[in-house]
Amino acid sequence: xxxxxxxxxxxxxxxxxxxxxxxxxxxxxxxxxxxxxxxxxxxxxxxxxxxxxxxxxxxxxxxxxxxxxxxxxxxxxxxxxxxxxxxxxxxxxxxxxxxxxxxxxxxxxxxxxxxxxxxxxxxxxxxxxxxxxxxxxxxxxxxxxxxxxxxxxxxxxxxxxxxxxxxxxxxxxxxxxxxxxxxxxxxxxxxxxxxxxxxxxxxxxxxxxxxxxxxxxxxxxxxxxxxxxxxxxxxxxxxxxxxxxxxxxxxxxxxxxxxxxxxxxxxxxxxxxxxxxxxxxxxxxxxxxxxxxxxxxxxxxxxxxxxxxxxxxxxxxxxxxxxxxxxxxxxxxxxxxxxxxxxxxxxxxxxxxxxxxxxxxxxxxxxxxxxxxxxxxxxxxxxxxxxxxxxxxxxxxxxxxxxxxxxxxxxxxxxxxxxxxxxxxxxxxxxxxxxxxxxxxxxxxxxxxxxxxxxxxxxxxxxxxxxxxxxxxxxxxxxxxxxxxxxxxxxxxxxxxxxxxxxxxxxxxxxxxxxxxxxxxxxxxxxxxxxxxxxxxxxxxxxxxxxxxxxxxxxxxxxxxxxxxxxxxxxxxxxxxxxxxxxxxxxxxxxxxxxxxxxxxxxxxxxxxxxxxxxxxxxxxxxxxxxxxxxxxxxxxxxxxxxxxxxxxxxxxxxxxxxxxxxxxxxxxxxxxxxxxxxxxxxxxxxxxxxxxxxxxxxxxxxxxxxxxxxxxxxxxxxxxx
Numbered sequence: 044x045x046x047x048x049x050x051x052x053x054x055x056x057x058x059x060x061x062x063x064x065x066x067x068x069x070x071x072x073x074x075x076x077x078x079x080x081x082x083x084x085x086x087x088x089x090x091x092x093x094x095x096x097x098x099x100x101x102x103x104x105x106x107x108x109x110x111x112x113x114x115x116x117x118x119x120x121x122x123x124x125x126x127x128x129x130x131x132x133x134x135x136x137x138x139x140x141x142x143x144x145x146x147x148x149x150x151x152x153x154x155x156x157x158x159x160x161x162x163x164x165x166x167x168x169x170x171x172x173x174x175x176x177x178x179x180x181x182x183x184x185x186x187x188x189x190x191x192x193x194x195x196x197x198x199x200x201x202x203x204x205x206x207x208x209x210x211x212x213x214x215x216x217x218x219x220x221x222x223x224x225x226x227x228x229x230x231x232x233x234x235x236x237x238x239x240x241x242x243x244x245x246x247x248x249x250x251x252x253x254x255x256x257x258x259x260x261x262x263x264x265x266x267x268x269x270x271x272x273x274x275x276x277x278x279x280x281x282x283x284x285x286x287x288x289x290x291x292x293x294x295x296x297x298x299x300x301x302x303x304x305x306x307x308x309x310x311x312x313x314x315x316x317x318x319x320x321x322x323x324x325x326x327x328x329x330x331x332x333x334x335x336x337x338x339x340x341x342x343x344x345x346x347x348x349x350x351x352x353x354x355x356x357x358x359x360x361x362x363x364x365x366x367x368x369x370x371x372x373x374x375x376x377x378x379x380x381x382x383x384x385x386x387x388x389x390x391x392x393x394x395x396x397x398x399x400x401x402x403x404x405x406x407x408x409x410x411x412x413x414x415x416x417x418x419x420x421x422x423x424x425x426x427x428x429x430x431x432x433x434x435x436x437x438x439x440x441x442x443x444x445x446x447x448x449x450x451x452x453x454x455x456x457x458x459x460x461x462x463x464x465x466x467x468x469x470x471x472x473x474x475x476x477x478x479x480x481x482x483x484x485x486x487x488x489x490x491x492x493x494x495x496x497x498x499x500x501x502x503x504x505x506x507x508x509x510x511x512x513x514x515x516x517x518x519x520x521x522x523x524x525x526x527x528x529x530x531x532x533x534x535x536x537x538x539x540x541x542x543x544x545x546x547x548x549x550x551x552x553x554x555x556x557x558x559x560x561x562x563x564x565x566x567x568x569x570x571x572x573x574x575x576x577x578x579x580x581x582x583x584x585x586x587x588x589x590x591x592x593x594x595x596x597x598x599x600x601x602x603x604x605x606x607x608x609x610x611x612x613x614x615x616x617x618x619x620x621x622x623x624x625x626x627x628x629x630x631x632x633x634x635x636x637x638x639x640x641x642x643x644x645x646x647x648x649x650x651x652x653x654x655x656x657x658x659x660x661x662x663x664x665x666x667x668x669x670x671x672x673x674x675x676x677x678x679x680x681x682x683x684x685x686x687x688x689x690x691x692x693x694x695x696x697x698x699x700x701x702x703x704x705x706x707x708x709x710x711x712x713x714x715x716x717x718x719x720x721x722x723x724x725x726x727x728x729x730x731x732x733x734x735x736x737x738x739x740x741x742x743x744x745x746x747x748x749x750x751x752x753x754x755x756x757x758x759x760x761x762x763x764x765x
Contacts, residue, residue: 065509067572069754077506077568079479079499084136085461085470087113090143092463094470095122097137105132108146113463113470116484116494122146122169131165131174140190144169147177147184147193156230156711159239164195166206177204182227183240187248192299194226194242194251201226201242201253203299214251214297214304221263221281224256229290231283232256234712235670236318236367247326250298250348254317257291266709269738280711283669285686286678292317294331296351307351309333316670318367323377330356330371338364338674343371343381343398356398359383363597364674366554370414380404380424382411384593391424393443404445410590412436413459417443418466418487425462425469425487431455433590434516434528434560438471440487451490454478457561462487470496474562476514476530479503510535511571516560519583521613528558528588529614532570532580537623543579544628544765545618546570551607552636553675554589554596557582569754573761581618585610601682603664603675604643604689611640612648619651630654630765632757635713635742636661638705642691642721645700654701654764656757659710659742662717663690695724701764702732705753707740733760 084097105125199218242253413427452458456475479499587599619626638660645655
């Protein structure tokens with residue numbers, strides 16, 4: 044009887060265990076069952092110590108813009124309520140005029156590329172509650188500093204709308220699809236410089252600076268769009284691939300009152316980019332950043348608003364490349380703050396208005412990862428850095444003279460900040476691999492936590508039912524002596540006496556990071572579901588990834604896919620030697636650059652990796668765009684071996700393991716051409732493999748049931764082949 048009781052108890056415990064650990068499904072993940080709460084469209088006001096949040100009211104199915112005080116976190120007003128306006132019950136985004144008494148509200152947004160979109164815009168006056176539709180299908184409407192006018196782009200041309208007179212002035216008239224663009228970036232600027240609006244108002248609202256793109260000589264790329272029509276249509280757009288012609292750019296100044304348009308003489312530059320333009324606090328001085336095609340020599344120009352004469356105020360050179368950021372900040376006297384990697388790590392520098400260096404504000408073998416702003420009343424700069432380890436983020440303040448540095452964040456993980464206009468308070472967004480996003484109000488002077496705003500305890504409680512393992516962070520040292528950031532997730536019922544298959548994940552692109560102590564994304568949730576089926580998941584950031592200094596990041600220059608692939612293969616060998624790992628069952632997965640890597644790994648590491656999944660991969664850098672590729676590789680004409688020696692299409696004959704190749708047919712970024720060429724190479728090498736093309740899907744491969752079907756397919760491939 045005693046034996047029976049013990050056996051019964053054992054079965055009971057097993058039963059309880061199986062009930063306790065619910066299985067995560069792909070369906071749950073992509074239907075939002077693990078979605079976190081946050082603060083949508085959080086915007087700090089500029090004139091008062093308040094902030095706005097976009098909230099959604101379920102009963103009325105309407106959106107509203109709520110105003111809160113930083114000091115008390117109390118809601119002081121609803122600035123706009125969609126339920127009061129049938130045409131704007133829900134909306135996509137909003138922006139304030141400089142007085143913060145009017146709001147531009149966007150609806151019917153139509154995505155163009157990654158950042159760009161057209162939308163219909165309404166103007167709402169908060170005081171009178173008057174709503175008026177202004178624009179249909181336009182881009183980037185932007186208030187003038189005096190709030191009297193709105194500049195916008197439509198049909199590749201620029202316009203200015205006068206709010207009082209309701210008069211529209213057309214600034215340019217030569218705009219034409221696939222030919223001339225005024226004031227809006229072309230495809231490659233948008234993707235690689237992360238910029239869409241290429242116009243800016245002067246501080247006195249009298250002038251508008253803009254960039255004109257002449258795409259006439261840029262080669263075109265065409266995609267077939269299938270939809271459900273009898274005859275598919277063709278989408279054609281300008282896409283400069285590595286070594287091909289870029290758009291010719293010119294910089295212009297438009298005087299609103301006189302309608303005079305003059306161009307800035309940039310004839311001393313040849314084959315160059317204008318990644319940023321920004322009026323300084325002096326209404327007559329425009330700044331523009333000019334960088335050469337190799338992207339290793341950047342000038343900041345100061346341009347006279349009347350004569351259009353220019354002078355170089357700062358020059359930045361790098362043996363590899365100079366990163367483009369939005370960190371350039373002008374103080375009241377037109378002195379400025381700038382970030383640079385010139386001492387080997389990304390740091391903050393302060394220059395006077397003539398471009399003379401006044402001080403290197405931050406120093407050390409660590410990186411500044413975000414610049415939050417300057418408080419002119421205290422002389423403090425606020426920023427985020429990895430001073431406490433490259434996988435974590437902390438918030439700091441420091442004086443402009445580089446003294447009185449203080450760490451404001453207190454929790455170990457990833458901290459990000461949104462500061463109040465007067466820099467008295469900030470909202471800290473914290474997460475770690477075990478703590479979902481938590482928003483707290485803190486004092487800017489010392490980081491003291493004042494109040495919790497949003498937390499995700501309900502999600503944590505829900506996830507307890509799944510009894511999930513956590514990431515173990517560590518440093519992996521390869522046989523070559525390279526020390527690399529890594530994490531590993533073992534099954535919850537991990538038994539060190541067993542041998543487990545390992546599924547590796549990476550992205551590996553220049554300056555990227557996957558090994559970070561922050562909350563779980565959709566990929567992480569999928570990985571957790573695989574641990575429930577007996578797999579160990581591992582991730583290693585190889586050489587070339589970010590936040591460990593310029594030398595580590597830029598050592599892959601001219602050889603994309605060489606050292607990064609070596610590191611993944613070497614890391615797999617180290618992991619394969621762990622006593623609890625089955626070295627014959629190691630797989631690898633990646634998307635985009637990660638797909639390029641996974642493809643190379645299954646070929647060049649044919650004896651190490653049993654299987655690989657590559658989604659939307661680059662298979663030859665000759666097929667990718669000029670700005671990104673040449674930043675790291677120069678042109679194919681200059682560096683043919685760098686391109687060809689690391690392109691998986693040239694090594695198809697080395698395939699031994701199982702390979703799944705996935706792409707969207709309407710990927711405007713990494714064209715499906717990459718996978719088609721890979722498929723042809725594998726076919727001609729007489730290699731068997733699996734592949735899937737998702738019709739009319741872009742680089743993200745989503746929409747409807749797409750992600751669920753895609754990740755179910757990948758799960759099935761892992762289960763069958765690893």
